[in-house]
Amino acid sequence: MTETTTEARAGVGEPLAVVCGGGRFPFAVAQAATRAGRSVTLFPIRGFADPWVEEWPHEWVPLGAFGALSAAIRRAGCRDVVIVGALTRPRLLDIRLDFTTVRLLPRIARLFRGGDDHLLSGVGAIFEEAGFRLRGAHEIAPGILVPEGRLGARAFDEAMAADARLGLAALAALGPYDVGQALVVIGGHVVAVEAAEGTDLMLERVADLRRRGRLKTAPGRGVLVKAPKPGQDRRIDLPSVGPQTVERTAAAGLGGLALEAGGVIAADLQAMIEAADRAGLALAGLAPR
Incomplete structure (x- = not known):
């Protein structure tokens, strides 16, 4: 048994704090913790978390x-604390400072001089130094991790499988630069890399390239590839997907989605599979490199 597993099991039964960004992932974590017999309190962040949080014990x-x-x-x-949910990178000016944050401001300013993983890992360290145990959303709700194998009706063909392998290799190479967690590969050509805009806007960019005639390949080829960065702190900001990701992938004219098994989270995998089948897309969880 690893030290990480031992620590995770040590928290079973103890109250859990869920710091909530937007979306349904905080809900999935809260549900899983409740089923495991833990009491849960949500701490939704104003301006980001969704109204449903008020159905649970909470404090904005x-x-x-x-x-x-x-x-x-x-x-x-x-x-035990989980930080989960959509949260766009704020400006320093957007942060409401209390006395504790003011004391941390020089350190926080340094965290902003880097990529998202650098920033979020630093925030996690601040929580731990305050005496909290930071837990990954997937530790509390392992069911949100994408499993390995074909996940829908359509299987990857040989060309799509080759594109997926290339995509995982490219993400592994880009990881040390803290660039992104997704890219698009068509016919052995990386046509888009996720940056600050996020996956949805990257896919919109691919759709626009197709409309402008910059992509000459026929629709139904190529894949969206998502995987965590090598060495990133997986307790914070694992790449996430949902039915909207499937819809944007179809709108971009791609053939499927290749997701790293055990490294990507989906709040409602069944809804994703159904959306992929309706759109005729292939959907698969790939073994990590």
Whole structure:
């Protein structure tokens, strides 16, 4: 048994704090923890979290007020903390400063001088130094991890499988530069790499390239490839997918989605599979490189 597994099991039954960005992933984590017998308190971030959080025990927190957030988590009796949900990279000016955050400001400013993984890993370290145990969403809700193998009705053909392998290799090569977690490969050619815009807007860019005639390949070829960066802290910001990802992939004229098994999370995998089957897309979880 690894040290990580031992630590994760040590938290079973203890209260859990879920710091919530947008989307349904915080809900999936809260549900899984409740089924496991844990009490859950949500700490939704104002301006990002969705209204459904108010159906659960919760306390809204402003972005960046770390002192207020840590005090609220302690009042709820929690030591284990999950940070999950959509959260766009803020400007320093958008962060509401309390006294604790002001003391941390020089350190936070340094964290902003780097990629998202650099920033989020630094935020995780701040939580741990405050005495909390940072848990990955997938540790609490392992069912959100994409499994290995074909996931829908359509299988990858040989060309798509080759594109997927190339995509995983390219993401592994780009990982040390903290660039992105997704790209598009068509016919052995990397045509788009995710940057600050995120996966959905990258796929819109591919669709626009096709409309402008910059992509000459017929629709139904090529794949969206998503995988975590090598060496990233998987407790924070694992790449995520959902039915909307499938819809954008179809709109971009691609043939399928290749997701790293155990490294990508899906809040509703069954809905994704059904969307892929309706669109005629191949969907698969690939073994990590």
